[in-house]
Amino acid sequence: MEALIRQLKEHIDEENIIANADMAEHTTFKCGGKADLLVIPQSYDELKHTLLTVADSGRDYYILGNGSNILVKDGGYRGIIIKTMYALQGIYVDYEEAQMFVQSGVLLSTAARTAAQNMLSGMEFAAGIPGSVGGAAYMNAGAYDGEMKNIITNVRLISRDGRHEYTYTVDEMQYGYRRSVLYNSGDIVVSIMLQLKQDDPHEVFARMEELAARRSDKQPLEFPSAGSFFKRPEGHFAGKLIEEAGLRGLTVGGAQVSEKHCGFVINKGGATASDIIMLMHLVQASVKEQFGVDLEPEVRIIGEDPEGQQ
Ligand SMILES: Cc1cc2nc3c(=O)[nH]c(=O)nc-3n(C[C@H](O)[C@H](O)[C@H](O)COP(=O)(O)OP(=O)(O)OC[C@H]3O[C@@H](n4cnc5c(N)ncnc54)[C@H](O)[C@@H]3O)c2cc1C
Known part of the structure; x- marks a missing residue:
């Protein structure tokens, strides 16, 4: 090292x-x-x-x-x-073409606000997602009927080993629900080009505020979390299954199935990653037993178990 x-x-x-x-x-x-x-x-x-x-x-x-x-x-x-x-904090707006070039380190909230300030709509859905543009373009982040794939036209990438730079069209990104071709290649998003629409900025800001209010109404934003913990299983909503399984408020150490939104696992204070993972297993087992549905984490879990635990 x-x-x-x-x-x-x-x-x-x-x-x-x-x-x-x-x-x-x-x-x-x-x-x-x-x-x-x-x-x-x-x-x-x-x-x-x-x-x-x-x-x-x-x-x-x-x-x-x-x-x-x-x-x-x-x-x-x-x-x-x-x-x-x-490393990657640039934004460039072309109002005439309603296009925005955004580097991957920019926060989605900053990109959405910049679009609105420049009288462009299309990013309102993303304003409350606390990720970077790169993370969002990697996994096709989405909310309230919006998804990154609907506004991205192309993505500038650098290969995982730093040796090649290239551009993919939105089709080449092979976007699906919280998925892209980058899940296989591991290559890195440098910037994205977005196609937005010219609009009245008051209306764009009003839509952003409405979605922010819906978010803080429904989501436990006052606690640390990683958003919805599980992917949406086909034909179901993870939060609803967890609620119907009677798991609202289920707690392991400092980790809890949020009382406010059962799709969220929150760090109520002093949670360890092991608490969160144990809670995840309990939720998965209970939902599988009661409804026969497999819940897959949307959150990426990396690293090693502590010694003596597996
Ligand atoms: C309160 C809360 C609410 C949330 N609401 C939503 C929501 O409504 N919709 C939604 O989709 N998500 C939501 N999320 C989850 C999260 O914000 C998004 O998935 C976001 O896109 C992750 O971006 P990030 O930059 O934080 O990525 P990270 O968490 O840092 O990484 C996530 C994955 O992206 C990869 N990655 C990151 N940057 C790059 C890059 N430049 N190039 C290639 N790969 C990269 C990482 O390797 C990793 O695999 C929420 C999270 C929280 C905490």
Whole structure:
């Protein structure tokens, strides 16, 4: 690891190369283990250098956006986590063409607000999703009948080893429900091009406010979480199945099935990743037993179990 750190330091400030990094500080669940190394490149060149160096090292590495859909197990991540957000913060708006170019580190909320300020609509659905544009483009984030795939026209990518840069059309991204071709390739979103519509900014802001009110009404935003914990199983809603299974408020340690929205698992205070995972298993088993439905986590779970636990 020391040789790798030395190579990274040739291009990246020491303060952005963090050994034994506490991932609770970088995820919205606010819990979990430590990563052997966290690298936070501050420019595209730094990101590229990081990818090239880390890929050459042969060690495992993982791409992190805003950490709003990730749980790192308590045993930590044996490898390098690359937090891409700060490297890619550009936005360019073309009002005449109703297009917006957004780099992947920009928060969805910032991108949605910028669209509205520039009299463009189409991003209202995304304003309350606490992820980065890169994470959203990777997994086709969506809400309130909107999905990233409906507004993306193309995506600029860099290969996982940092060696190739290329552009995919929205069709080439092979988007499905919380899915894209990147699930297989592991390549990294650098920027996206969006096709929006010209609109009255008062109306765009009003729609955003209405959706924000619906969100805070229904969702336990006052507690750390990663949003809806499970994917929507075909023909069902995860939250409804969990509620009907009688699991509202079910608690393991500091983790709880939210009383406000059964689709959310929240960190009520002091939850460990193991609490959350045990709760997940209990919910999955109960829903399977009562309704015969398999609930699959939407949250990405990475890292190792703590010693003595599997
Ligand atoms: C309160 C709350 C509400 C939420 N509501 C919604 C909702 O309504 N709809 C919804 O879809 N999601 C929702 N989420 C989940 C989450 O915000 C989204 O999935 C978001 O798109 C994740 O983005 P991120 O940048 O945080 O990604 P991360 O959590 O950092 O990463 C998620 C995945 O994306 C990959 N990734 C991240 N950046 C890149 C990149 N640049 N290139 C390639 N891969 C990348 C990671 O490797 C990882 O596999 C919610 C979460 C919370 C906490």
